Amino acid sequence: MVFSSLTFLFQFLPVVLLVYYISPKRLRNAVLLAASLVFYAWGEPLYILLMLFSTVFDYINGLLVDRFRQRKPAARAVLLISLAGNLGILGFFKYAGFIIEALDRMLQLNLQPPDLPLPVGLSFYTFQTMSYVIDVYRGQVKPQRNLIAFAAYVTMFPQLVAGPIVKYGDIARQLASRSVTLNRFGKGAELFIRGLAKKVLLANNLGLLWTSVKAAPAEELSVLGAWLGIAAFTLQIYFDFSGYSDMARGLGRMLGFHIRINFNYPYISRSVTEFWRRWHISLGSWFREYVYIPLGGNRKGIGKQLFNLLIVWLLTGLWHGASWNFIFWGLFFGLLVTLENLFLLKWLKRLPRPASHLYLLVAVVTGWVLFEFQQPDAAWTFLGCLSGWAANGWADNQALYDLSAYGSVLILSVLCATPLPRKWVLRFTFKRRLTGGVAVPVLYLAALILSTAYLVAQTYNPFLYFRF
Structure with missing residues (x-):
């Protein structure tokens, strides 16, 4: 089940909210846990056992780390068991096939990789439970002794399948006590609708264009067609993932949590x-706090710092998937970040804003090509189409048709990828309090109706980060 579905919007969510609000506060964690298990089991009935195992496993590890706090070797041993268990599960389901295929190519062993679907949300909830045990070991949080409360944190359906990655310390107090006011619920509903509109009205339509361009033979692509396609994907993946994150944060507020x-x-x-x-902030923060800083960060000289950055970016690429294109993508950005730390940032600060912004867009677009094409030769050919040397002319009839058909949604998407629309709404509300107080809710209601109408009429509704 995904948030941008009619089943979730008009069946699951209303029932959950009703039961949640009429329940006594002391039972709300149990209601949230039950709802989250139903949500997960809707699409992954078998792998719910794996998620429950991870939950109980690290619940016990947290208690043991705290119990052995005065015996550092024992506490460290429990921490290592937790890390080994979590990384072992993640490695088996996410990377076993990739490793076996790589070994088979090198050694010709005729190995058969396991054909296992990746459990939804595995990377997200595994990182959460690992960070919890690490933080208990560091003394940054107290262990959660209520299994229901801890399980509600791990399985919380708003952020279960696609994040954001929520640290236990950020919501520990909210698990113990939280309230839902009418104002907080309203802000949460606005945030949810905004995310839904991003996903359904923008990302889905952009995805149609990119799907068409990507499916076309490379030798038939013109420069204009290739740029329209990658611009669509660049915007699609942003509105798809950020829209889902906004929906998660909005649902959290409606349940009394601040994500x-x-x-x-x-x-x-x-x-x-x-x-x-600015992108996937929770993942970047996780790697900085639990990988980059423990490796030494920038405290041991520039050489060690650059090595640590490359390690982090290699792991960032691998986190997104067991495929060489994700490794190349991670190392590509790791190289650029390394160069910026060495000298490039100083140059960029001296450039006019349009020039430095153009550099960023070219880098990001190149990165998305590496991210999207699993075969290196396909990525290289598409980059050739963008630059012109492998393209079928500068423009063709198909590209001109795509420009006329999708030009308006591309322009609207570019605008919505900036803070300008939000600033305009806030300024209008502030200057015209009476009119704005009516117009803004009407705007959100219209967005909800349009999104619902699109979901009823269309079948194309992918979610790009669903299995990361």
Whole structure:
């Protein structure tokens, strides 16, 4: 089940909210846990056992780490068991096939990789439970002794399948006590509708264009057609993932939780370093806190710092999937971040804003080509179409048709990828309090109706990060 589905919007969510609000506060964690298990079992009935195992496994590990706090070797041993268990599960389901295929190519062993579907949300909830045990070991949080509360944290359906990655310490107090006011519910509903509109009205339509361009033979693509396609994907993946994150945060508010922002207009950045401070913020924060800093961060000289950055970016690529294209994608951005740390950031700061922004967009578009094409030769050929040397002319009839058919949604999407629309709404509301107080709710209601109508009429409704 995904948020952008009629089943979720008009069956699951209303029932869950009704039961949640009429339940006594002391039972709301149990209601949230039950709802989350139903949500997950809807599409993954078997792998719910794996998620429950991870939950109980690290619940016990957290208690043991705290119990052995005065005996550091024992506490460290429990921590290592937790890390080994979590990484073992993640490695088996996500990377076993990739490793076996690589070994088979090198050694010709005729190995058969396991044909196992990746459990939905595995990367997200595994990172959450690992960070919980690490934080207990560091003394940054107290262990959660209520299994229901801990399970509600791990399985919380708003952020279960696609994040954001929520640290236990950020919502520990909210698990113990939270309230839902009418104002908080309203803000949550606005955030959810905004995310839904991003996903359904923008990302889905952009995805139609990219699907068409990607399916076309490379030798038939013109420069204009290739650029229209990759522009569509660049915007699609942003609105798809940030829209889902907004829906998750909105649902969290409606349930009384504050979940931190995960995207902060990344395409307005002027450097790759800034871009990754604005894109998938929870993942970047996780790697910085639990990998980069423990490796030494920038405290042991520039050489060690650059090595640590490359390790982090290699792992960032692997986190997204067991495929060489994700490794190349991660190392590509790791190389750019390394160069920016060495000297490029100083140059970029001296450039006019349009020039540094153009550099960022070219880097990001190149990265998305590496990200999307699993075969390196296909990625290289598409980059050739973008640059012109492998393209079938500068423009063709198909590209001109796509431009006329999708031009308006591309322009609207570019605009919505900036803070301008939100600023206009806030300014209008502030200047015209009476009119704005009516117009803004009407605007959100219209967005909800349009999104619903699209879901009823269309069958194309993918979610790009569903199995990361």
